[in-house]
Amino acid sequence: MYNFKFQNPTKIIFGKGMIAELAKEIPQGKRILITFGGGSVRNNGVYDQVKQALANHHTEEFWGIEPNPKYETLMQAVVLGRQKNIDFILAVGGGSVVDGSKFIAAAIPYEGEPWDLISKRIRVQTTVPLATVITLPATGSEMNCGAVISRKSTMEKLVLSTPLNYPKFSILDPEVTFSLPKGQIAAGLIDTFIHTMEQYLTFPVDAKLMDRWAEGILQTVIETAPRAMDIRPDYDTMANYMLTATMALNDFIAMGVPQDWATHMIGHEITAFAEITHGYTLAIVFPQLLRVMKDEKRDKILQYGARVWGITVGSVDERIEATIERTEGFFRSLGVKTKLSEYGVGEEIISKIVARFEMRGTVLGENKTVTPEKVEKILRMAL
Numbered sequence: 457m458y459n460f461k462f463q464n465p466t467k468i469i470f471g472k473g474m475i476a477e478l479a480k481e482i483p484q485g486k487r488i489l490i491t492f493g494g495g496s497v498r499n500n501g502v503y504d505q506v507k508q509a510l511a512n513h514h515t516e517e518f519w520g521i522e523p524n525p526k527y528e529t530l531m532q533a534v535v536l537g538r539q540k541n542i543d544f545i546l547a548v549g550g551g552s553v554v555d556g557s558k559f560i561a562a563a564i565p566y567e568g569e570p571w572d573l574i575s576k577r578i579r580v581q582t583t584v585p586l587a588t589v590i591t592l593p594a595t596g597s598e599m600n601c602g603a604v605i606s607r608k609s610t611m612e613k614l615v616l617s618t619p620l621n622y623p624k625f626s627i628l629d630p631e632v633t634f635s636l637p638k639g640q641i642a643a644g645l646i647d648t649f650i651h652t653m654e655q656y657l658t659f660p661v662d663a664k665l666m667d668r669w670a671e672g673i674l675q676t677v678i679e680t681a682p683r684a685m686d687i688r689p690d691y692d693t694m695a696n697y698m699l700t701a702t703m704a705l706n707d708f709i710a711m712g713v714p715q716d717w718a719t720h721m722i723g724h725e726i727t728a729f730a731e732i733t734h735g736y737t738l739a740i741v742f743p744q745l746l747r748v749m750k751d752e753k754r755d756k757i758l759q760y761g762a763r764v765w766g767i768t769v770g771s772v773d774e775r776i777e778a779t780i781e782r783t784e785g786f787f788r789s790l791g792v793k794t795k796l797s798e799y800g801v802g803e804e805i806i807s808k809i810v811a812r813f814e815m816r817g818t819v820l821g822e823n824k825t826v827t828p829e830k831v832e833k834i835l836r837m838a839l
């Protein structure tokens with residue numbers, strides 16, 4: 457097991473009716489900027505619950521943070537936040553609203569060009585404190601310090617990460633998920649699954665608890681998925697899904713283990729150029745990445761296949777292939793397409809992505825062996 461430091465300061469407030477807790481959690485006297493997406497919260501009652509809870513607080517609102525949040529939109533919120541002198545941000549929405557709000561929180565006090573915090577990886581010195589009401593279980597953004605921000609003008613999608621951006625608290629009410637379209641639930645389940653894989657499916661370091669914990673998350677996603685995709689899912693199903701999504705990317709399963717993240721970095725480029733939903737990009741990349749990287753990942757693929765899917769017979773190659781097929785089959789069982797061409801995306805995207813990785817000198821994966829050539833191979837197999 458590797459050495460590690462672990463600290464996650466986010467308080468989780470979980471369950472039915474918990475949005476009302478906002479009144480107690482945010483100190484009186486704060487000047488709050490509440491950030492929203494495109495309006496789903498107006499239709500499912502979340503907006504009304506938030507407004508009611510904060511009736512005696514000072515609030516300003518910013519609407520319109522889009523999926524794959526855009527720098528251009530977020531800078532409007534930065535201007536508003538500075539004008540109104542806000543000193544607390546409450547993000548109400550999915551991962552995009554939360555991520556966008558993390559950027560706003562870092563950008564408001566920054567005197568230079570805020571995009572540099574991302575593109576030049578300038579260390580963030582101070583942020584506006586932030587909390588969330590998460591409405592889409594997927595990203596774990598409600599309990600981690602990362603954010604993924606896109607810039608329209610340059611078609612980039614890059615990561616901003618600072619420990620200052622852990623939410624002070626996050627409210628997880630499973631009832632808010634009943635209004636989610638099935639396609640978003642499918643994307644959220646796959647995102648949760650792949651977050652786990654990025655921290656699990658590398659090479660063994662005898663981290664027994666992390667392995668079992670990760671496998672528990674994978675099994676819970678598989679077990680929960682059919683009921684979450686049901687026309688009328690029940691509360692406990694959505695509660696399990698919600699908690700699982702948070703636990704897959706809140707640093708817990710990363711203790712003492714190597715991490716991959718190649719699927720995500722390739723997926724971000726697909727979204728940057730073709731605006732495909734994040735979870736779907738992962739379903740496209742991951743099965744092919746396993747095929748291309750199967751020698752380096754052999755031991756963990758076999759362990760995953762045996763413990764999660766019960767695949768124990770056949771030669772090593774047969775078991776590996778059967779495991780990859782089961783994985784891709786699981787994504788497809790959620791109604792998610794796993795080939796670029798099924799999204800109307802052709803070969804042209806491959807050269808753009810490979811050229812970008814070459815220009816940046818990017819090598820990915822737990823061993824930094826996923827070179828631009830390997831990325832090209834993965835994407836060709838995913839066409």
Ligand code: NZQ
Nearest residue numbers: 493494495496523524550551552591595597602635636734
């Ligand atoms: O904008 P509104 O109207 O609110 O609608 C949203 C949006 O259209 C809708 N939605 C959210 N909650 C809903 C709802 N519709 C009905 N009922 C509800 N309860 O869903 C749509 C998608 O929302 P979005 O926030 O974009 O989805 P998600 O939570 O999957 O976030 C995706 C973004 O997070 C990034 C992705 O790259 C992508 O940009 N990620 C962030 C991570 C992190 N911070 O740690 C890690 C992830 O790997 C990921 O990269």
Ligand code: ZN
Nearest residue numbers: 595647651720
């Ligand atoms: Zn993800």
